[in-house]
Amino acid sequence: MSYPKIAIIGLGYVGLPLAVAFAKKYPVVGFDINQSRVDELNSGTDHTLEVSDKDLKEALTNNDSPVMKLSTESNDMKEATIFIVTVPTPTDKNRQPVLTPLIKASETIGGILKDGDIVIYESTVYPGVTEEVCVPVLEQFSGKTFNKDFFAGYSPERINPGDKEHTITTILKVTSGSTPEIAKRVDDLYASIITAGTHLATSIKVAEAAKVIENSQRDINIAFVNELSKIFRLLDIDTNDVLEAAATKWNFIKFSPGLVGGHCIGVDPYYLAQKALEVGYNPEIILSGRRINDGMGKYVASEVIKLMLNKETKIKNGKALVLGVTFKENCPDTRNTKAIDVIEELKKYNMDVDVCDPWADKQEVKTLFDIDLLRCEDLKLTYDTIILAVSHNEFLNLDFEALKNENAVIFDVKSFLPTDKIDGRL
Known part of the structure; x- marks a missing residue:
């Protein structure tokens, strides 16, 4: 030894x-x-x-x-x-x-x-x-x-x-x-x-047990702010402004709304839930948090469509650009990415969706999702909606005005872009 x-x-x-x-x-x-x-x-x-x-x-x-x-x-x-x-x-x-x-x-x-x-x-x-x-x-x-x-x-x-x-x-x-x-x-x-x-x-x-609750706790905290985001959007209140104000209290723990993917946070709570069910306990909070976070991709797409309807932007046969397909920023990891949920939901509205990611492996994305991935330098078209799903640093350098069609909607899932460049965010 x-x-x-x-x-x-x-x-x-x-x-x-x-x-x-x-x-x-x-x-x-x-x-x-x-x-x-x-x-x-x-x-x-x-x-x-x-x-x-x-x-x-x-x-x-x-x-x-x-x-x-x-x-x-x-x-x-x-x-x-x-x-x-x-x-x-x-x-x-x-x-x-x-x-x-x-x-x-x-x-x-x-x-x-x-x-x-x-x-x-x-x-x-x-x-x-x-x-x-x-x-x-x-x-x-x-x-x-x-x-x-x-x-x-x-x-x-x-x-x-x-x-x-x-x-x-x-x-x-x-x-x-x-x-x-x-x-x-x-x-x-x-x-x-x-x-x-x-x-x-x-x-x-x-x-x-210590490991599995680490990620379950984080999942529940993110689910809470995701639910807050849904409420505050209905009240026409900016969620990030609320979080900034609340974070001024010394014991407030700040989490941000968004898509919850990856191999850990989006998976581990199900392991703990399964064991709880086996011993006769129904883990309500854990599974509730999972339901909220698993539904965020569909929710983002629906909010984008609402904004497009309000601006009378072309939806059917329209062009959409999703920025980011990895599960987190500045990382090539695509495991359990929820950006795919946004993409698939937009396709249900008969939109033609392009996906750009400077980090993900092109062949891996093609094999896993049948998507022909674009790099930032490949973006030559204009779009009716642009959704920033992952906050890769490279996206800050994009010329969004050059990528927009008339009445285009830009939605920022990560609250990453300047507010004067976007039409909505979580």
């Missing part, structure tokens, strides 16, 4: 930065089932932009020990003593948790698990998944006994995609383990790379 070899399972937004951080101190094997992803990373490029090409290449080519190896072969992880699972935990079309990636990762690890090994899960789950779902799979595929032959831990990820200030080593890390001794070893491991420090939770279930 004094010099462990670490295997990271899943090389996405969470796993890759973690692998690079650990590789500065320990031998690391990064494993992913996506061959094209591994090939991309081995070439020294990360399209998610979570790790710079410089840092990635240094981790891959460091001549000193330790060194990082990236692979799609599970046998390359055989010598690892610490396995850290960072695979996605999505929901299905019915908003039910999908644990298949976790189970498959556990099966893979179980096939190569050795006595004394520790398996740490970072994927966001509801309380109980590690010990009640994942550990039995590890036991089944390894033939070993939990807390006798192998051990487990849980340390929830706190990656904030696109944030270069709050990075993996500068965010305090919650840790836990399946026995007091293992909990201390897991905590020591993370403390060796996390400069912000660690918090050792009293149990794995406590650590799991």
Whole structure:
């Protein structure tokens, strides 16, 4: 344990930065089932932009020990003593948790698990998944006994995609383990790379619960201001002016209205809700917040149409431009983006919709959404409505007057543009 070899399972937004951080101190094997992803990373490029090409290449080519190896072969992880699972935990079309990636990762690890090994899960789950779902799979595929032959831990990820200030080593890390001794070893491991420090939770279930309520709390707070925005628009009051005034009180917590997407906030509350329902409790506030936030794309589109009707702007066969398709600003991450809801709703009004995003990957957007993405420099047409859905910095440099048809409506979802350039905002 004094010099462990670490295997990271899943090389996405969470796993890759973690692998690079650990590789500065320990031998690391990064494993992913996506061959094209591994090939991309081995070439020294990360399209998610979570790790710079410089840092990635240094981790891959460091001549000193330790060194990082990236692979799609599970046998390359055989010598690892610490396995850290960072695979996605999505929901299905019915908003039910999908644990298949976790189970498959556990099966893979179980096939190569050795006595004394520790398996740490970072994927966001509801309380109980590690010990009640994942550990039995590890036991089944390894033939070993939990807390006798192998051990487990849980340390929830706190990656904030696109944030270069709050990075993996500068965010305090919650840790836990399946026995007091293992909990201390897991905590020591993370403390060796996390400069912000660690918090050792009293149990794995406590650590799991802490993570899932972080995002659920934020989701509920945003749902509240989204509901306020709907009320204040009916009262002809500017929501942002109200929030600015209220924020002058020392204990007012300011959130902004908007679209709530991404892999965390728009997904994690369903995990907690599902577990609550299983034990016989109906989580009213959590699900109410989700309903409000999931409906914001449709609401934005309907408000745009109302403004267009008031200005007698062409709607049927009209041209719409949606600015931004990622789930947040200045980031290429399109996971669970709610900008798509706005786009699809506008199409229901028989509008021809163009989408511009300087950050998103064109091929990914085409594959996922069948959209031919435009860059800012590609904008040559004029539009009957322009909706700013994502506040990428590049959009501040657009000449909106040159992009507008007569009576065009500009709607700012993010309250990002100067108020004299827009017709409405949340």
